[in-house]
Amino acid sequence: MERPFDLVLFGATGFTGRRAARLLAPMQGRWRIALAARDPERLERLARPLGLATLRAEAEDPASLAALARSTRVVASCAGPFARHSDGLLDACVEAGTHWCDLTGETAWVRRVIDRHHARCSAEGIRVVPFCGFDSIPADTAVARLEEEATARWGEGLARVQVAWSLKGGLNGGTLASAREVASSGDWRGMADPMLLCPGSQIPRERSVELADRAGPFQDRLTGRWLAPFLMGPVDVRVVRRTRLLTGKDPSALAHREGQDLGGGWPRAVGGAGLLLGVGALLLSRPGRALFRSLSPAPGEGPSPSRVESGFTRATFTGETESGRRLVLRLDADGDASNAVTVRCLLAAAELLLEGHGPGQGGVLTPVAAFGPELLRRLEATGAHRVRVQEGEAQAG
Numbered sequence: 001m002e003r004p005f006d007l008v009l010f011g012a013t014g015f016t017g018r019r020a021a022r023l024l025a026p027m028q029g030r031w032r033i034a035l036a037a038r039d040p041e042r043l044e045r046l047a048r049p050l051g052l053a054t055l056r057a058e059a060e061d062p063a064s065l066a067a068l069a070r071s072t073r074v075v076a077s078c079a080g081p082f083a084r085h086s087d088g089l090l091d092a093c094v095e096a097g098t099h100w101c102d103l104t105g106e107t108a109w110v111r112r113v114i115d116r117h118h119a120r121c122s123a124e125g126i127r128v129v130p131f132c133g134f135d136s137i138p139a140d141t142a143v144a145r146l147e148e149e150a151t152a153r154w155g156e157g158l159a160r161v162q163v164a165w166s167l168k169g170g171l172n173g174g175t176l177a178s179a180r181e182v183a184s185s186g187d188w189r190g191m192a193d194p195m196l197l198c199p200g201s202q203i204p205r206e207r208s209v210e211l212a213d214r215a216g217p218f219q220d221r222l223t224g225r226w227l228a229p230f231l232m233g234p235v236d237v238r239v240v241r242r243t244r245l246l247t248g249k250d251p252s253a254l255a256h257r258e259g260q261d262l263g264g265g266w267p268r269a270v271g272g273a274g275l276l277l278g279v280g281a282l283l284l285s286r287p288g289r290a291l292f293r294s295l296s297p298a299p300g301e302g303p304s305p306s307r308v309e310s311g312f313t314r315a316t317f318t319g320e321t322e323s324g325r326r327l328v329l330r331l332d333a334d335g336d337a338s339n340a341v342t343v344r345c346l347l348a349a350a351e352l353l354l355e356g357h358g359p360g361q362g363g364v365l366t367p368v369a370a371f372g373p374e375l376l377r378r379l380e381a382t383g384a385h386r387v388r389v390q391e392g393e394a395q396a397g
Contacts, residue, residue: 003071005071005073006123007032007074008071008075009035010075012047013046013300014079016103016342017079020078023347026349035050047168050222059079066095070092073098073354081180091116093126102129111196114378121362122363127362127365130363131239131366134313138333138345139258140239141368142331144159146161148344157254158321159254161255163315163317163318168310169308176293177299180293220321223316225265228260232258249362348379349370349371352370352375
C-alpha cells in the first residue's frame with residue numbers, strides 16, 4: 001500500500017524540531033513531508049505557515065505511534081531525551097519497516113536499541129541510524145575520510161586519531177534535559193565501557209589505557225596546545241568504533257581521543273576539565289539536578305537565532321598510521337554545533353535515507369556505516385561542511 005508521506009519529522013515543536021521544520025519546508029515539492037508532535041495546537045501554528053501536513057503522535061499513545069510509522073517511509077526524530085520519548089515510535093517503525101534517523105547522543109539508549117533491533121533490521125533491510133546530529137556525523141565522517149585518504153595514499157589504515165574542537169554557541173533545553181535523564185536513570189554507569197556500541201568486542205589488555213576516556217587536560221599532538229576534555233568526545237569515539245565494527249575493521253585497533261581548545265593554554269584547559277567534572281558531580285544528585293534544571297533553558301527553549309547563526313564549529317583531526325605518516329583534516333561549519341550544525345546533519349541523513357544512498361545493509365547503524373562517503377560529500381556540496389585534508393610530518397620519536 002502506498003504510504004501518504006515520504007518523511008515525518010517527530011518532535012517538530014521542540015527547539016531543534018522547529019529549526020528542522022523550517023529547513024524542510026522548501027523540500028516539500030520534492031518529498032511529501034509531515035510534522036508530528038503531541039500538542040496539536042502548537043503543531044498547527046508551526047506547520048500552517050510552512051505549508052506542511054501534521055500528525056498528532058504522543059509517546060504514551062501506542063496507537064498514534066503505530067499509525068505514524070505506517071504512514072511514512074522515513075522518520076527523523078528530534079524528540080529527546082530519547083530514552084524517555086522514543087522507544088515506542090522506534091519499535092513501531094521497525095514493525096512497519098520504516099527507516100529511522102535521529103539526533104541522539106545517548107549511547108546507553110542506543111546500546112539497548114542495538115540489542116533489541118539490530119538482528120531484525122539487518123535481516124529485513126531496515127536502516128535505523130542514530131547519532132545523526134553533531135553527535136556524531138562530523139566526527140564519524142571525518143575519521144572515515146582520513147582512513148580513506150591514508151589507504152589511497154600509502155596503503156595503510158589509521159592507528160591514532162586526535163581531534164581538537166573549537167566551538168562558539170549555546171545549548172538548548174532539550175540537550176540539557178537529555179543530560180539530566182542520563183544522570184537520573186543511571187545510564188551513565190554503563191557509558192564508560194569503551195566498547196559499549198560494539199557488542200561482543202573486547203579490548204586487548206595492553207590497549208586498555210590507550211583506549212580509555214581521559215578526564216584531564218592533554219596536549220594536542222599537532223600544535224602542542226593544551227586541550228580540555230571534550231564533552232561529546234566519549235560519544236564520538238564509541239560511534240567511530242561501531243563504524244569500524246560494521247565495516248569489517250577491528251574497533252580496538254584505532255586510538256581515538258577528542259579535546260576542546262578553550263584558548264589560554266594549560267590553565268584554561270585545567271579549568272575546562274574541572275568544570276566538566278563539577279557539572280557531572282552536580283547531575284549525579286537529585287538536589288544537583290534540580291539546581292541544574294533551574295539554571296538551564298527549558299525543553300523547547302534555546303539560544304536566539306542570531307546567537308545560533310553567529311556561532312561556529314571548527315575541528316582539526318590529526319590521523320597517524322602505524323609507520324608514523326600523518327594526515328590532517330580541518331573541518332569548518334557555519335553556526336553553532338548544537339543547533340545549526342546538528343539540524344543540517346539530520347536533514348542530510350534523512351534525505352540520503354529517502355534516496356536510498358549508501359551500502360544498503362539494514363541494522364542499527366552509524367552514519368558512515370549507513371551512508372558511506374556520500375554523506376560527507378553531500379554536506380560539502382551543500383556548503384554545510386568545508387573540509388581540507390593535507391599531509392603532515394611524521395611524529396618524531
